[in-house]
Amino acid sequence: MADYKFCTIWRVEASVSEVWDILCHPDLWPEWWGSLEQIIELKKGDMQGIGALHRYTWKGVLPYRITFDIHVLNITPFCLLEGEASGEVEGRGVWSFSDNGVDTIVRYDWNIRTNTRWMNYLAPLAAPVFRWNHHMVMRDGAKGLARKLGTRVEVY
Template sequence: MARERIPSKSKEKIMNKIIAQAALSGAEKTAAYRFQTVWWTPAAVERVWETLAHYSAWTTWWRGIRKVEVVRQGDESGIGTILRQGWRSWIPYTLIFDLEMIRLESKRLLEGRASGDLEGICKWTFTPVNGGTEIRFDVDVRTGRWWMNLPIPFAPRIVRANFETIMRWGREGLERKLGAPVKLRPPLL
């Protein structure tokens, strides 16, 4: 059975109606999300830092990260570097956002300002703990697209589950990359 094609004019009218309904429903407001993931590994902070500070290699070991490309090179310390990233889990959409590095402290901190599908701050903190390394990833973002802000009651649960999936895949990939266990710890929030 052939699918019926919708004429372009009709598609445009349908899309305009959806946009108008979204605006009336409050979708112009952005949804805010705060997440924290805390891991611990017996690997030395230097090894963990080398792995996570080498952003362009994330796609080789972190399932769900589809791309990391340098859009703009920053100064010699890395401040000002802009990375275009694509993250996707089981939701059939790849989040695309730029991350501008705003703070870097060798073997201690990576912090960036996100813009695009996500807008806000993402921060990695590395702390030597119990002969290994505690890795903390703090995310404080808002969604950057109107359709992500539709007032759907279960949307926050979906977003949280999506984030947790990506982070689980990252932990599993980091274990393989380091050749050492990476354990999930309860968030500090």
């Protein structure tokens, strides 16, 4: 397996509540995040959404799709979304939200291992390209979020 650690930071010119209201509904992300082709709900969570299980299919710039499930582990409103991935990738994803007084800072930490044979086989040479593809997917998400909110989103 190949291990990857990604950290993406979005500076959003909007309030935490505005950003949270969009990102806390991943079932609606395909409406504004072009790289996300589909989300299928496999299991409902509790009243807050903890315990939910969704299958995500992503398509980046490269000519492949990746599908994995996310089991929601933790939701702290306006602060944190945390999930565990399984399937073609496994690991943990954490969205954290903070307010710097003017903007919302959204940080996404994605620490995963690939389970797909061809990706693992190519990882010694292609890992930089896979990382670039991930960053392009995250830039696409920032652009979509900016359109959805009618504001600016900077990516770091």
